[in-house]
Amino acid sequence: MKVLQxxxxxLHIMMLSCCKATYPNSPDSDPxxxxxxxxxxxxxxxxxxxxxxxxxGFSKEKFYHACNxxxxxxxxxxxxxxxxxxxxxxxxxxxxxxxxxxxxxxPYYEDYAxxxxxxxxxxxxxxxxxxxxxxxxxxxxxALEEILxxxxxxxxxxxxxxxxxxxxxxxxxxxxxxxxxDIARGGHFTSVPTLYPDGAVYxxxxxxxxxxxxxxxxxxxxxxxxxxxxxxxxxxSCNAFSCNGSRVTxxxxxxxxxx
Numbered sequence: 001m002k003v004l005q006x007x008x009x010x011l012h013i014m015m016l017s018c019c020k021a022t023y024p025n026s027p028d029s030d031p032x033x034x035x036x037x038x039x040x041x042x043x044x045x046x047x048x049x050x051x052x053x054x055x056x057g058f059s060k061e062k063f064y065h066a067c068n069x070x071x072x073x074x075x076x077x078x079x080x081x082x083x084x085x086x087x088x089x090x091x092x093x094x095x096x097x098x099x100x101x102x103x104x105x106x107p108y109y110e111d112y113a114x115x116x117x118x119x120x121x122x123x124x125x126x127x128x129x130x131x132x133x134x135x136x137x138x139x140x141x142x143a144l145e146e147i148l149x150x151x152x153x154x155x156x157x158x159x160x161x162x163x164x165x166x167x168x169x170x171x172x173x174x175x176x177x178x179x180x181x182d183i184a185r186g187g188h189f190t191s192v193p194t195l196y197p198d199g200a201v202y203x204x205x206x207x208x209x210x211x212x213x214x215x216x217x218x219x220x221x222x223x224x225x226x227x228x229x230x231x232x233x234x235x236x237s238c239n240a241f242s243c244n245g246s247r248v249t250x251x252x253x254x255x256x257x258x259x
Contacts, residue, residue, distance in 0.1 A: 027067035034113065035097075041111040042099070049074050049082040050092050051150075052116075057102025058123045065128040066100060066121060066143045073151055087155040096154035098147065100126075119150035145220050152219045153212075166215040178211075181218050 027046035031039055035052060039045065042054035044063050048071035055063050074082045082088050099118030101107050107120050121143060131141035157166040157175075165175035171188055182188045186200030190211050196203045204217050 024064065024068045024071075027064055027071070035116055038111060038113050038116070041108050042101075044100075046070075049088050051088070052097035053100065054098065054118075055100035055123075056108070058100060058126070061128060062123055062126045063100075065131070066098070066126060066147065069131075069143050069147050070098070070151075073147060086159045087151070090159040091151070091155040094154050094158065096150055098150060117154065119146055119154075121146040144224070148220050148223070149216055153216050157215075157219075164219070166212045166219075168211040175215075177219065178215055181215055184218070185214075 027048070029045055029047050031045045031047075031052055031054065035054075038054050042056045044055040044058060046053050046063075046067040048067060051070060051074070053067055053070060055066070058066070072078065074088065076083055094117055095115045096117045096119070098121055099107070099109070099112060099116070100121045100123070102123045104120070104122050104124075107122075109118075112118055125142035127139055127141040127143075130136050130139035131144060135141065152164070153166055157164045161167075161175060163176045165178065168178075168190065174182070181202060184200065184202035186197035187193075192205055192207050192209060192214070202218055202221075204214060204221075206213075206217075209217065
């Protein structure tokens, strides 16, 4: 629980330069030369604090929305300066960025430049009208999730690996968040179990999700639940966490057993 609460503080401390940002109204920019070839397919580009976001088939509203989600994650107090230079540097060193397409039926991975480590996001799941506290029981904005996944997996988890490392290095070399995840799942599982033990409160069940992916998902669900971002999506939240009324149980009732 302490680890998850710590993530909130970290996400309020992210990234680079102190130049005045051009967000929210004019985020468009040219891509760096090494990735210029992507512009043939991905005709839209912005780069909050040097993190490239390529898009094709996005409306201007949705594209600008995605750019601003990234900018505000990295500059939470919106003073024009990224809040944690180390996380931004790590993302840039790992050539992390967003590859955003109109539909998951055509993600255009083949058009990624060599070395570009892209997180996908699609126009049909990017929903500015129901983003954040404007969500409804049947409408959510996936931009908040997918962009946060990029930041945690390619930035936070790599730089702060002892606390927030997502990459699996063996049961005896787990990061603090991995230990907390194993407690929440009721045991140490390197793949999704057929059935979670009684008392498990984190029960994400996507069979395609490996151990590192499970940490990425818990990072997202934990942080956004602590920040009150899942209250209206209780049915979806319950697919990941055991729920009690309109609250995610893990946020207030983590099992005390150590793993």
